[in-house]
Amino acid sequence: METCRFTFDRDVPVLRDTDILVVGGGPAGLAAAVCAARRGKKVVLAERLMCLGGTATSGLVGPFMTCTDPDGTKMIIKGFYAELVNRLIAAGGAIDPMSIANGDAYSSWHSKGHRNVTPFNSEAFKTVAEEMCEEAGVDILYGVQSLDIKKNGSRMEGVFFLAKEGVVYIKAKQFIDCTGDGDVATLAGCPMFKGDGQTGEMQAAGLFFSIDGVDESKLLERRAAQGEMSMRFTPEIETAMAAGEYPIPRKRLGLYKSCDGTWRCNITRIPDVDGSTTEGQTAIMLTGRKQIMAIIKFLRKYVRGCENIRLVETATMPGIRETRRIHGDFVLREQSLIDGEVFPDTILVCSNSRDTHIGLGGIYIPSTTSYTLPYRILLPHGIDNLLAAGRNVSCDRPVLSAIRVMPPCFGLGEAAGNAAAIAIEQNCACADIDVKLLQQRLTSENACLEK
Ligand SMILES: Cc1cc2nc3c(=O)[nH]c(=O)nc-3n(C[C@H](O)[C@H](O)[C@H](O)COP(=O)(O)OP(=O)(O)OC[C@H]3O[C@@H](n4cnc5c(N)ncnc54)[C@H](O)[C@@H]3O)c2cc1C
Incomplete structure (x- = not known):
C-alpha cells in the first residue's frame, strides 16, 4: 500500500493520569475496569463508541453463550459474570441461564453445546454496565479511539487517542487491551497472531439483527414434527436460492428468542474480510445490511411463523469472530481443551464448544469436558505493564473459536483487572505478580477456579 508520512509535532492535552x-x-473491558476499580485503583475505561458492551450491545450479539459444565449441572463461569446476569435479571433484562431448557428457542434449538445460555436485552446491558462502573468509580470516556502509544523500553507510558478535541493523551501505570483486535498491543509492537496464525485467513464475519412478530407456536410445531435439524430451514433456503432470492452464502438460520419479545438473528455470512481494517469493517456493514434486507423478505415469504415479522434493528458494529490476538510467550493450544487440562495458574474454568466459521462452513465440536484457562494467555511478549483480555488473548485458532464467546470474555476481563491492580501493588511486571494472590482474589469474587 502507498504510504504518506504523518508528522504531528505539537503538544496534546494529557486528558487523564x-x-x-x-x-x-466490551464484555472483557467492562469486567476488567470494574474489577480493577473495586480494588481501589483509579481506572479509566476508554471506548471508541458511545455505550459499553461492544459486541453485546452495539453488535446486537446474544444470547450470552454457555456458562456451565457440558452437562449443564453446574454454573462454572461465575464471578463478575454471575453478578452482571443477576443485576440484569433484577432490571428485567435477562433470564436466569440455569432455568433455560436444553435445546429450546432461546438456544436456537441446539441441543448440543448451547446449554444454559443467557438471553438478555442490550439496552438493559448498557444501563447496568454504566451503573456498575459508576458504583465502582470507573472513569468512562466515550468517543476515544486509540491512535498510538508512548513507551520507554519494555514499559508503556500512555496511549494517544483520537477524540472529539483532536488528539489527547492518557497516562497510566498499567494498561489492559480489550479492543478485541489487539489494537493497543499492535501499536506497542507486540508479536501478534492474525486469523489462523499462518496464512492470515480469518473466520467469517456476520451482522446481527433483531426482529419481532414471530409466531413461536408455528416454529414449535415444526420442531416437534421434524426435529432439531429442521430448525435450520435449509430446504426453504435452497428453494429461495434457486429462485435467486437468497444471496447469503450460508444455508442455515440462527433464530434466538430473547427475553423481550424480540428474536436475535445470526444468519448473515461475510467471509474473506479482515475485520481489523477500515475497509473490512465497512464491507461487513454494507454487505451485512444488504443480506439482512434479503433475509427479512425470505423469512416473510418462506418461513411459517415469520409471515408478519418486523425488522427491529440492525447492529451498528460489525460482528467479527477473529482478527489479531497477542502471541505471548505461552500460547494455549487445542489439545489442552480436549484433555481438560488443569493449569497451576488457572483464572477461569469453562466448557464452551469449538466453533470455527471458515468460508461458507465451519467446524463445530461440543466439549465433553470442562477445561481451564491460564493467566499466561493474558501476557503479551515484550511489554511489562500490558495485559490483553477478551477475544485477543494468546491462543491458537481452535481455542479462540471456543473462548471468544462472551461469558469467558467477562471472566478473562475480571482476571486482567485484578492482575493489573496487583501489579501496581507489588510494583512488578504483570508476568511477575503473585498468581496465588490473584487466584485468592478471584475466588473471593465468587469466580470458579476448579472443575
Ligand atoms: C457473528 C457472531 C456471533 C456470535 N455469537 C455469540 C453468541 O451467540 N454468544 C456469545 O456469547 N458470543 C457470541 N459471539 C462472540 C462474542 O460476541 C465476542 O467474541 C465477544 O463479545 C468479544 O468480547 P470482547 O470484549 O473481547 O470484544 P468486543 O465485544 O468486540 O468489545 C471490544 C470493544 O472495544 C472497542 N474498541 C475496539 N477498538 C478500539 C480502539 N482502538 N479504541 C477504543 N475502543 C476500541 C469496541 O468499540 C468495543 O466496544 C459472536 C460473535 C460473532 C461475530
Whole structure:
C-alpha cells in the first residue's frame, strides 16, 4: 500500500493520569475496569463508541453463550459474570441461564453445546454496565479511539487517542487491551497472531439483527414434527436460492428468542474480510445490511411463523469472530481443551464448544469436558505493564473459536483487572505478580477456579 508520512509535532492535552487504563468497553473491558476499580485503583475505561458492551450491545450479539459444565449441572463461569446476569435479571433484562431448557428457542434449538445460555436485552446491558462502573468509580470516556502509544523500553507510558478535541493523551501505570483486535498491543509492537496464525485467513464475519412478530407456536410445531435439524430451514433456503432470492452464502438460520419479545438473528455470512481494517469493517456493514434486507423478505415469504415479522434493528458494529490476538510467550493450544487440562495458574474454568466459521462452513465440536484457562494467555511478549483480555488473548485458532464467546470474555476481563491492580501493588511486571494472590482474589469474587 502507498504510504504518506504523518508528522504531528505539537503538544496534546494529557486528558487523564491514572493507575489503570482499559481500552475497549466490551464484555472483557467492562469486567476488567470494574474489577480493577473495586480494588481501589483509579481506572479509566476508554471506548471508541458511545455505550459499553461492544459486541453485546452495539453488535446486537446474544444470547450470552454457555456458562456451565457440558452437562449443564453446574454454573462454572461465575464471578463478575454471575453478578452482571443477576443485576440484569433484577432490571428485567435477562433470564436466569440455569432455568433455560436444553435445546429450546432461546438456544436456537441446539441441543448440543448451547446449554444454559443467557438471553438478555442490550439496552438493559448498557444501563447496568454504566451503573456498575459508576458504583465502582470507573472513569468512562466515550468517543476515544486509540491512535498510538508512548513507551520507554519494555514499559508503556500512555496511549494517544483520537477524540472529539483532536488528539489527547492518557497516562497510566498499567494498561489492559480489550479492543478485541489487539489494537493497543499492535501499536506497542507486540508479536501478534492474525486469523489462523499462518496464512492470515480469518473466520467469517456476520451482522446481527433483531426482529419481532414471530409466531413461536408455528416454529414449535415444526420442531416437534421434524426435529432439531429442521430448525435450520435449509430446504426453504435452497428453494429461495434457486429462485435467486437468497444471496447469503450460508444455508442455515440462527433464530434466538430473547427475553423481550424480540428474536436475535445470526444468519448473515461475510467471509474473506479482515475485520481489523477500515475497509473490512465497512464491507461487513454494507454487505451485512444488504443480506439482512434479503433475509427479512425470505423469512416473510418462506418461513411459517415469520409471515408478519418486523425488522427491529440492525447492529451498528460489525460482528467479527477473529482478527489479531497477542502471541505471548505461552500460547494455549487445542489439545489442552480436549484433555481438560488443569493449569497451576488457572483464572477461569469453562466448557464452551469449538466453533470455527471458515468460508461458507465451519467446524463445530461440543466439549465433553470442562477445561481451564491460564493467566499466561493474558501476557503479551515484550511489554511489562500490558495485559490483553477478551477475544485477543494468546491462543491458537481452535481455542479462540471456543473462548471468544462472551461469558469467558467477562471472566478473562475480571482476571486482567485484578492482575493489573496487583501489579501496581507489588510494583512488578504483570508476568511477575503473585498468581496465588490473584487466584485468592478471584475466588473471593465468587469466580470458579476448579472443575
Ligand atoms: C457473528 C457472531 C456471533 C456470535 N455469537 C455469540 C453468541 O451467540 N454468544 C456469545 O456469547 N458470543 C457470541 N459471539 C462472540 C462474542 O460476541 C465476542 O467474541 C465477544 O463479545 C468479544 O468480547 P470482547 O470484549 O473481547 O470484544 P468486543 O465485544 O468486540 O468489545 C471490544 C470493544 O472495544 C472497542 N474498541 C475496539 N477498538 C478500539 C480502539 N482502538 N479504541 C477504543 N475502543 C476500541 C469496541 O468499540 C468495543 O466496544 C459472536 C460473535 C460473532 C461475530
